[in-house]
């Protein structure tokens with residue numbers, strides 16, 4: 187696996203990559219788990235080469251504490267990437283991605299203002315900005331995102347359509363542990379009791395109970411609900427457990 191911290195070194199390599207070879211990209215903030223690996227395996231199946239990016243994007247964290255506490259596991263991430271036989275890893279420096287006096291951001295003013303956007307102001311602005319930058323750097327044929335972050339994935343898909351970006355956005359179903367909890371880098375920060383509560387939330391979301399009833403049950407378990415909503419045929423939830431914000435979604439049962 188070739189590792190690039192320098193954007194220009196990556197771009198020179200990208201220029202030299204034969205136009206006959208297709209490239210797939212999987213964007214991550216590190217702390218890799220099976221959810222990320224399944225995206226990478228799909229990319230490897232569908233493309234000649236796969237690029238993974240690791241960049242803990244500061245502009246999508248509304249809370250400095252959350253950014254500081256975000257798990258950083260560089261060594262084990264690199265081991266996993268080697269095991270999956272990833273071709274290229276791009277891990278750019280923050281100052282290269284956001285140079286001084288860079289005042290450009292990508293905004294969406296509708297869906298990004300709902301659900302997670304309500305309690306995390308500017309979060310999707312940060313996500314769409316970094317994804318646009320990384321899509322332009324990667325110049326990939328395909329980019330892979332998990333449906334666990336459904337709102338994010340749909341916004342990215344819409345952005346590429348609206349701006350006629352050439353990369354095809356491919357969504358991958360949520361990967362769950364056998365107990366039903368959606369894999370997330372944040373799960374590692376949960377205590378045993380916290381994890382039980384998180385599993386309760388994941389299971390409850392898929393039941394036929396009404397939104398009101400679910401909220402009530404979560405509160406009885408001492409779980410703070412950020413939102414629980416149904417939009418169209420989809421159900422979305424976000425909760426706080428031990429100061430950790432967890433999200434999940436599913437088709438409306």
Ligand code: PAF
Nearest residue numbers: 213214215243313316335
């Ligand atoms: O889903 C994530 O890990 C991040 O939001 C992404 C897409 C890598 C952008 O920083």
